[in-house]
Amino acid sequence: MTVPEQPETVTEGERATDGAVDRRQFLTEALNVAAGAAPLVILGVVRIPAAGAQEAAGAVDQDEHNYAMGIDVNKCIGCARCVVACKTENDVPDDPEFFNTWIERYVIRPNGEVEVDSPNGGIDGFPPLDEETDLRRSFFVPKLCNHCASPPCVQVCPVGATFTTVDGVVLVDDEYCIGCRYCIQACPYGARWMHPEKHVAAKCTFCYHRVVDGLVPACVEVCPTGARIFGEVERLATPLARFMRFNDVQVLKPHLNTRPKAYYANLDGEVR
Amino acid sequence: MQGFIYPNEFELHWGLLVVLYPYITGLVAGAFILASLERVFNVKEVQPTYRLALLTALAFLLVAPLPLLAHLGHPERSYEIFLTPNRQSAMAMFGFVYAWYLAVVLLLEIWFDYRQDMVLWARQSTGLKKWVYYALALGSTDLSEKALKFDDSAGRWITVIGIPSAFLLHGYVGFIFGSIKANPWWSSVLMPVVFLFSAMVSGIALVLVLYMITTMFRWRRIDMACLDKLAQFLFYAMVVDFSLEMLDFIHRLYESEESIEILGQMIESRLFISLIVLQIFMGSVVPLVALGLVSPGLRKGGFVRVPPELKQFVYFTAAVLVQIGIFSIRWNVVIGGQLFSKSLRGLTVYKVELLGLEGLAMTIGLLALPFVILWVLVKLLPPWQSDEEVAPA
Numbered sequence: 187m188t189v190p191e192q193p194e195t196v197t198e199g200e201r202a203t204d205g206a207v208d209r210r211q212f213l214t215e216a217l218n219v220a221a222g223a224a225p226l227v228i229l230g231v232v233r234i235p236a237a238g239a240q241e242a243a244g245a246v247d248q249d250e251h252n253y254a255m256g257i258d259v260n261k262c263i264g265c266a267r268c269v270v271a272c273k274t275e276n277d278v279p280d281d282p283e284f285f286n287t288w289i290e291r292y293v294i295r296p297n298g299e300v301e302v303d304s305p306n307g308g309i310d311g312f313p314p315l316d317e318e319t320d321l322r323r324s325f326f327v328p329k330l331c332n333h334c335a336s337p338p339c340v341q342v343c344p345v346g347a348t349f350t351t352v353d354g355v356v357l358v359d360d361e362y363c364i365g366c367r368y369c370i371q372a373c374p375y376g377a378r379w380m381h382p383e384k385h386v387a388a389k390c391t392f393c394y395h396r397v398v399d400g401l402v403p404a405c406v407e408v409c410p411t412g413a414r415i416f417g418e419v420e421r422l423a424t425p426l427a428r429f430m431r432f433n434d435v436q437v438l439k440p441h442l443n444t445r446p447k448a449y450y451a452n453l454d455g456e457v458r
Numbered sequence: 459m460q461g462f463i464y465p466n467e468f469e470l471h472w473g474l475l476v477v478l479y480p481y482i483t484g485l486v487a488g489a490f491i492l493a494s495l496e497r498v499f500n501v502k503e504v505q506p507t508y509r510l511a512l513l514t515a516l517a518f519l520l521v522a523p524l525p526l527l528a529h530l531g532h533p534e535r536s537y538e539i540f541l542t543p544n545r546q547s548a549m550a551m552f553g554f555v556y557a558w559y560l561a562v563v564l565l566l567e568i569w570f571d572y573r574q575d576m577v578l579w580a581r582q583s584t585g586l587k588k589w590v591y592y593a594l595a596l597g598s599t600d601l602s603e604k605a606l607k608f609d610d611s612a613g614r615w616i617t618v619i620g621i622p623s624a625f626l627l628h629g630y631v632g633f634i635f636g637s638i639k640a641n642p643w644w645s646s647v648l649m650p651v652v653f654l655f656s657a658m659v660s661g662i663a664l665v666l667v668l669y670m671i672t673t674m675f676r677w678r679r680i681d682m683a684c685l686d687k688l689a690q691f692l693f694y695a696m697v698v699d700f701s702l703e704m705l706d707f708i709h710r711l712y713e714s715e716e717s718i719e720i721l722g723q724m725i726e727s728r729l730f731i732s733l734i735v736l737q738i739f740m741g742s743v744v745p746l747v748a749l750g751l752v753s754p755g756l757r758k759g760g761f762v763r764v765p766p767e768l769k770q771f772v773y774f775t776a777a778v779l780v781q782i783g784i785f786s787i788r789w790n791v792v793i794g795g796q797l798f799s800k801s802l803r804g805l806t807v808y809k810v811e812l813l814g815l816e817g818l819a820m821t822i823g824l825l826a827l828p829f830v831i832l833w834v835l836v837k838l839l840p841p842w843q844s845d846e847e848v849a850p851a
Contacts, residue, residue, distance in 0.1 A: 282465065282468070283465060283466065283468035283469055284465075284466065285465045285466055288464075288465050290462075300803070301462075302461075302462035302801065302803055303462060304462070304464075304465055306465075307465050329464075338638075338639065338640060340546075341546045341547065342546075342547050342548065342549060342638075343544055343547055344539050344543065344544055344547045344549040344550035344552070345535075345538040345539055345542055345543065345544060345550070346542060346543075346544040346547075362535070362538065363531070363532065363535075364530050364531065364532050364533075364535045364536055364538060364539070365530050365531015365532045365535075366526075366529075366530055366531070366549065367471040367472065367531070368547075368549050368634075370466075370471050371471060371472065371638055371640070371641065371795075371796075372638055372640055373640060373800075374639070374640035374800055375464075375800070376463075376464030376465075376466045376467050376799070376800050376801070377466065378466065379466040379469070380469065380471065380531065384531075385531030385532055386531055386532065442639055442640065458800075458801050458802055458803070
């Protein structure tokens with residue numbers, strides 16, 4: 187399959203980054219001013235965008251990267267700021283059936299019964315549990331496109347409209363997709379959706395328009411607990427490498443051999 | 459909705475039109491394989507249906523891509539599937555398999571088979587009609603013995619190539635579903651094979667129904683030897699098809715993979731009517747028993763000897779039930795595969811729209827269209843033998 191050197195699909199998003207850069211500067215400055223924030227940064231509660239930070243913005247060499255995401259299930263508090271940020275950043279329709287990323291809440295009862303919900307992707311919050319005593323354990327799991335190294339969606343696309351970039355991100359070419367939805371059927375993770383206006387397949391892009399500018403995806407940027415860690419698979423000096431060194435990591439549905447690149451720490455066996 | 463489904467699964471992506479597509483291609487492949495029985499395997503009894511089967515295959519093949527086209531988000535980009543196919547994609551092969559089957563197999567075979575008649579019709583007719591037949595014969599008017607012999611042997615060889623092509627056409631449609639590992643309802647190596655045999659079943663049943671109806675409307679006597687043979691082959695194809703389906707079913711049940719629970723719930727709650735009642739009972743068991751008793755499938759003359767009129771009624775009813783059953787198979791595969799969440803924790807629902815591009819009205823229209831095309835084809839290229847006797851009034 188041919189891989190375009192510079193995907194043109196990100197142009198729309200690039201326009202949206204102007205505001206994001208301001209936010210980042212604002213965040214950085216605010217952190218600098220607030221002396222008390224330093225320990226938070228060290229503890230990993232708040233992270234300054236780090237992936238590709240060594241490189242000057244806009245001068246990222248795509249060939250040298252293989253992007254991935256780490257997710258620490260224990261750190262997710264289910265606030266769904268990431269879901270809101272993603273919808274805003276990527277112009278995802280507000281409707282409750284289109285998500286690049288969403289939060290699932292798992293409630294496991296003492297008898298082992300599992301209840302899962304994700305009302306509006308978690309944006310509107312989760313209904314309170316009726317009886318907290320009647321609970322073995324409960325946790326939140328952020329979900330998104332796994333940007334698989336062997337992506338079945340890319341395999342099945344009849345025209346090659348969905349492809350893996352040289353830096354390991356699975357994207358859709360809006361100008362090329364014929365809207366057959368085969369990729370949506372082929373994705374085991376329910377990560378793809380049909381854009382109701384553009385009539386093309388849509389999905390998480392790892393905020394590619396931000397990443398190529400040396401920024402991190404919007405969901406990672408806004409996560410208040412640092413549950414999402416963006417970085418690179420092979421490179422040692424990225425937060426993801428540290429995350430994967432210090433945690434037992436798992437991927438979703440490993441038996442399907444899609445080689446997902448969303449790496450979960452503290453993932454419960456019930457999560458599918 | 460019941461249980462948990464991924465938020466992006468609220469919309470069901472492949473609807474009624476995608477059910478229609480494998481149904482129609484199945485009829486194409488089945489009708490062609492029936493035609494090949496006479497041509498290649500020398501089953502002379504089914505000769506009266508040979509040309510009708512070919513024209514039926516062509517009529518349905520011409521309509522086959524339309525439901526897909528209507529379903530695409532960007533039909534105006536569909537040509538990209540020919541220009542820049544992704545060679546890893548099963549679906550990308552659609553255009554090539556289709557074009558091969560249409561142009562190389564069906565059109566060529568029909569042309570060789572009809573060339574002599576077209577030349578004769580061109581000679582007998584006057585005015586526009588003369589030129590139409592002349593054009594259809596591509597100006598090839600040589601009716602020498604050598605030329606006719608070539609027509610015959612070319613037709614035979616094309617049929618020989620056509621059989622694996624028909625297998626390819628519909629087996630490939632099965633592969634499109636069977637190769638989706640993300641979907642435990644679809645992902646099965648048996649899928650192409652089941653599709654293939656169900657295609658034969660549906661094609662033979664359709665030609666049987668069409669043969670009976672057209673013969674009736676032409677006030678001719680039905681050739682019982684032909685009908686018996688059709689019923690016999692229908693019975694055999696059904697036995698293989700039903701056995702494969704049951705094998706698939708038992709295999710899943712015995713393996714009991716993690717998806718078994720949700721699939722069981724789906725069959726009980728969402729697919730009970732379409733799978734248990736329509737597909738298995740009405741569409742398979744009832745016609746199998748009826749054909750097993752009456753047709754010469756198991757015993758020459760059948761286990762139960764009945765007058766020809768009743769026999770015709772049984773065959774006709776069985777063939778219609780089979781069509782309903784096969785349509786249910788397509789429904790259960792395509793829609794069933796989307797009624798459960800890939801989280802294996804919940805079920806969703808599918809509501810058929812009445813109007814709209816993917817609605818019921820469109821589906822009925824697309825199902826009626828092949829019959830209109832077939833009517834035109836039959837008018838243009840009459841598939842009947844001229845020496846048939848006229849039935850007494």
